[in-house]
Every structure is written in C-alpha cells, then in structure tokens.
Amino acid sequence: MTPTSPRPIAPATGRLGILTPGLGAVATTFMAGVESVRRGRSKPIGSLTQMATIRLGKRTEQRSPLIREFVPLAALDDLVFGAWDPIPDDALTAARKAGVLEASDLEPVASFLSGIVPMPAVFDNRYVTRIHGPNVKKGRTKRDLAEQLREDIRQFKARHGLARLAMVWCASTEIFIQPGPAHATIEAFEKAMLANDESIAPSMLYAWAAIMEGVPYANGAPNLAVDTPALIRLANDRAVPISGKDFKTGQTWMKTVIAPGLKARMLGLRGWYSTNILGNRDGEVLDDPASFKTKEESKLSVLHTILQPALYPDLYKDFSHVVRINYYPPRGDNKEGWDNIDIVGWMNYPMQIKVNFLCRDSILAAPIVLDLALFSDFAQRAGMKGIQEWLSFYYKSPMVAAGLQPEHDLFIQQTKLKNTLRHLMGEAQITHLGLEYYES
Numbered sequence: 001m002t003p004t005s006p007r008p009i010a011p012a013t014g015r016l017g018i019l020t021p022g023l024g025a026v027a028t029t030f031m032a033g034v035e036s037v038r039r040g041r042s043k044p045i046g047s048l049t050q051m052a053t054i055r056l057g058k059r060t061e062q063r064s065p066l067i068r069e070f071v072p073l074a075a076l077d078d079l080v081f082g083a084w085d086p087i088p089d090d091a092l093t094a095a096r097k098a099g100v101l102e103a104s105d106l107e108p109v110a111s112f113l114s115g116i117v118p119m120p121a122v123f124d125n126r127y128v129t130r131i132h133g134p135n136v137k138k139g140r141t142k143r144d145l146a147e148q149l150r151e152d153i154r155q156f157k158a159r160h161g162l163a164r165l166a167m168v169w170c171a172s173t174e175i176f177i178q179p180g181p182a183h184a185t186i187e188a189f190e191k192a193m194l195a196n197d198e199s200i201a202p203s204m205l206y207a208w209a210a211i212m213e214g215v216p217y218a219n220g221a222p223n224l225a226v227d228t229p230a231l232i233r234l235a236n237d238r239a240v241p242i243s244g245k246d247f248k249t250g251q252t253w254m255k256t257v258i259a260p261g262l263k264a265r266m267l268g269l270r271g272w273y274s275t276n277i278l279g280n281r282d283g284e285v286l287d288d289p290a291s292f293k294t295k296e297e298s299k300l301s302v303l304h305t306i307l308q309p310a311l312y313p314d315l316y317k318d319f320s321h322v323v324r325i326n327y328y329p330p331r332g333d334n335k336e337g338w339d340n341i342d343i344v345g346w347m348n349y350p351m352q353i354k355v356n357f358l359c360r361d362s363i364l365a366a367p368i369v370l371d372l373a374l375f376s377d378f379a380q381r382a383g384m385k386g387i388q389e390w391l392s393f394y395y396k397s398p399m400v401a402a403g404l405q406p407e408h409d410l411f412i413q414q415t416k417l418k419n420t421l422r423h424l425m426g427e428a429q430i431t432h433l434g435l436e437y438y439e440s
C-alpha cells in the first residue's frame with residue numbers, strides 16, 4: 001500500500017518518568033531489569049521496543065531497522081522510576097520478598113533499587129482484600145485522594161526534572177465491578193468521587209489523576225480502571241493515550257497463539273481446560289473469589305472472539321472453556337500451567353493437545369511494562385489520544401471503541417502494531433500480497 005505522509009512527532013528529548021501504582025513482583029522485576037540492561041549486564045529479552053526489527057518496503061529492499069531506530073522512543077538511559085504502594089518497602093526489599101530475581105542479579109543493582117521508595121497509595125481493602133499495608137493516603141473524599149495523586153505526579157516530575165511521564169498499573173487485581181451510571185459520563189464520575197461512591201475503585205482514581213495531568217495510562221490488570229465511558233471521554237478530551245487491560249503473559253498468550261492456528265486449519269474445538277498453580281502475592285490476591293472473578297472474565301473472553309462460533313457453528317459451537325488458578329505458595333512466581341485442548345479433525349475424529357508451561361510470571365510481564373510505557377509516550381508525542389488499539393498485542397482483554405470486537409489473535413495484533421508504526425512514520429503498509437515479485 002502507498003505510504004501516508006509522516007505525522008509530526010515530537011522528539012524524545014529529556015527524561016521520561018515511569019510511574020507504577022504497585023511496587024510488587026512485576027514492577028520491581030521491570031525496574032531491576034532496565035537498570036541491569038543499562039549497566040550492560042543483560043539484554044532486554046522479551047521487549048519489542050528494544051529487540052524487534054520492522055520490515056519496511058519490499059523484501060528486495062532489505063530494510064529492516066530495529067523498531068527503536070525507526071521510531072523516536074525514549075532511551076533506556078532517560079528513564080526514571082517512581083511508584084505508589086500501601087506496603088512501604090523500597091524496590092530492593094520488595095524485589096527480595098517477591099523472590100523473582102536471584103540475589104546475584106539483585107546485588108549489582110541494589111543501591112539503585114533501594115532508592116525507589118513508594119509514595120503513599122490510594123488503597124482500600126474493600127477492593128483488594130488480601131493486602132494490608134500502612135503506606136496509605138488519607139482523604140475525606142475520593143476526589144481529595146485523586147487530587148493528592150495529581151500533586152504526587154507534579155512533584156515527581158519537578159523533583160526529577162522530567163520532560164514527560166507515563167503510568168502503568170502494576171498493582172493488585174481489584175474486585176469485579178460492572179460499569180454503571182457513575183462511570184457513564186465525566187460529570188457523573190466526578191460527582192461520584194465527591195460522594196465516595198463504592199463503584200469508584202482506587203485504580204480509577206489513579207487513571208483520572210493521570211489523564212488530568214496529561215500522563216498516558218496503561219492498565220496491566222483486568223480491573224476496569226480506565227475502561228469506562230467517562231474516562232475514555234476524558235482521555236480523548238485531554239488528548240491522552242490510554243490502553244488496557246491485563247498484561248498478556250502466560251496461558252492466555254499461548255491461547256492467542258494456538259487458537260488462531262486451529263482456526264486457520266479449520267480444526268474444531270470441543271473444549272479447553274486451563275489450570276495453573278502459582279504462589280506469589282498476585283496468586284494470593286487472586287485466591288479471593290471477587291478478584292478472581294475479574295481475572296476470569298479477562299481470561300475467558302479470548303477464545304470466543306478468536307474462534308467466532310457464530311460464523312463457524314460446526315467447529316466451535318458450545319465448546320467448553322474452563323479456567324482455574326490455584327494459589328500454591330511453594331511455587332512462588334514460577335507458575336506452572338497445564339492446558340488440555342480437545343480438538344476435532346476430519347470425519348469428527350477427536351485429538352488432544354497438552355501444553356505444560358513452566359513460566360515465570362514477572363519475567364514475562366516486565367518487558368511488557370517497558371514496551372507499554374515507551375509506546376504510550378511515543379503515541380502521545382505522535383498526537384494519538386484515547387484508546388490505543390494498536391497496543392492490543394500486550395493485553396488479555398484489549399480495550400476497543402464501543403461496539404467493536406477486540407482483536408485477540410497475536411499475529412493480527414502484531415501486524416496492527418507494526419502497521420501503526422509504519423503509518424505514523426509515513427512508510428507503506430505491508431499487505432503480504434507479494435504478487436509484484438512474480439509479475440515480469
């Protein structure tokens with residue numbers, strides 16, 4: 001396809017602050033990893049912004065720059081980290097408690113991590129029942145609390161002499177909340193904050209504060225947070241990029257790889273049973289049925305959207321999809337997942353696929369935090385606002401415009417992401433047609 005003219009994109013000059021509500025396993029693994037890469041001790045494995053290339057033009061042109069050389073992204077050396085957490089541990093203590101990284105990997109970055117001390121959080125036990133911590137803000141109304149977050153953002157920016165900020169939610173999964181009247185309009189949302197309405201969760205206050213301060217917001221957990229009509233409207237009005245929900249890391253990532261493969265070959269599905277054991281704090285939070293319900297909704301949506309049972313009833317009508325998460329402390333962050341997939345082939349013959357994934361949750365999530373922060377910042381400098389559907393690649397439950405089905409297929413998501421970068425930079429879209437190579 002013919003190229004579009006490139007957009008004016010502000011350069012990535014100055015330092016970028018990355019703020020994470022939550023300084024637990026994912027956030028500390030992310031921060032420790034970036035510092036380790038900056039010191040030349042490791043490679044940013046798992047990060048598209050750092051390691052992936054992007055093909056431009058025809059295959060014969062041999063143009064495949066690194067994404068970070070093609071689009072103006074903030075450099076790792078320019079990143080500064082800040083966080084909020086109800087538990088007052090600095091990032092080194094939190095990383096040690098999380099038990100993701102070995103002492104030998106933490107030791108070289110220890111003084112860097114111990115300098116990251118969480119700001120008092122907006123936290124309420126009713127939304128995350130299993131966490132208890134004293135580092136919590138006080139306020140008469142939810143509006144007061146949100147204003148304190150705005151003040152934190154402004155002070156953090158001034159203190160570190162930052163040019164820009166991005167916020168990535170790395171805090172616990174909150175209980176399941178249905179979108180309701182308080183989330184319908186900006187006015188209703190702001191009134192509900194003043195009235196301490198129960199349907200306004202802490203994650204929504206962080207999202208509101210970020211948008212009001214012009215800070216892009218990416219939601220790594222499945223709770224609604226920014227995914228409400230009120231905050232989507234606010235993000236559009238204030239020209240702030242937002243995206244979510246729920247980092248796509250282990251079993252769901254696998255689903256979005258395997259399910260498109262089954263559908264591409266027109267193989268049927270009778271059932272998909274997923275279970276896993278994990279023993280980190282996230283697993284403990286998800287042991288509460290109300291938080292698990294939020295996660296379950298996020299995990300269940302994937303297969304139906306990819307397989308389209310309404311379009312392919314012979315293959316995918318009424319398949320059974322079960323998702324279980326079992327909190328099992330001995331495994332810590334090293335999750336083990338089992339998938340049993342009952343598929344159907346020619347003449348209705350049944351077959352089975354078994355996946356046994358021994359993963360490390362935070363090792364898979366950390367590069368996603370980095371990419372989301374860098375791409376959200378880039379999107380803002382490129383004049384993008386509101387929902388960033390091209391970042392669906394990173395999410396289990398991607399946010400999309402009202403009335404649209406989310407795109408779950410990992411490879412379509414990847415094409416969407418790369419084509420968005422080509423589009424913004426004025427390069428031709430890649431259609432993979434390829435006939436031109438055979439026309440003399």
Ligand SMILES: NC(=O)c1ccc[n+]([C@@H]2O[C@H](COP(=O)([O-])OP(=O)(O)OC[C@H]3O[C@@H](n4cnc5c(N)ncnc54)[C@H](O)[C@@H]3O)[C@@H](O)[C@H]2O)c1
Nearest residue numbers: 022024025026085121171172173221247249281282361365
């Ligand atoms: N690791 C993964 O593969 C993965 C994948 C998808 C989503 N997630 C989500 O990412 C989030 C972080 O995961 P984790 O393993 O780091 O969990 P964690 O329990 O180690 O860390 C979460 C931290 O958030 C803090 N917190 C809770 N409520 C808060 C609030 N209102 N404000 C500020 N801090 C708050 C907790 O005290 C805790 O320190 C979870 O919601 C999890 O479901 C993780």
